[in-house]
Amino acid sequence: MFRAPDGTLDDSQTLASAVVVALGTDRLASPDDVLPDPDSTDRAGWWGDLDAAELFGGWPIGTRLWLLKRAKIVGPEDPEGATIARVEQYIREALQPFIDMRIATSFDVEATRVGVNRIDAYVVIYRGPKTPVELRFQVLWDEIVRT
Secondary structure (H helix, E strand, O other), X not given: OEEOOOOOEEOHHHHHHHHXXXXXXXXXXXXXXXXXXXXXXXXXXXXHHHHHHHHHOOOOOOEXXXXXXXXXXXXXXXXXXXXXXXXXXXXXXXXXXXXHOOOOOXXXXXXXXXXXXXXXEEEEEEEOOEEEEEEEEEEEXXXXXXX
């Protein structure tokens, strides 16, 4: 944690760290999700999420962005939808518990394609009258199947 100019603790770093964990951790895939490796049945996720709500009032941590690690970046004409829209959807899903638990009041998510195999995501978390927390993420496609 850092100190603000007035000497108080700046808790924006705490929220930023929690958001980084939420977006940098693999969430359990839904039973109907298409897994990136057709030969695997591993739906990822964290074992601690199994009883998170009952044990400590928590929620499933992470994002399903990992499902896109071998996906091509496609437009809205694709049967699964535009990759950028899916990135935004997965990020919103990971951040919604912050609203539900009243840790934040709202958030904005904007994903943009940058180059052939990269999508950047810009996230702003609002906390009522407090200064918003702004974060940028790079979602990289390292395993794109090249034709």
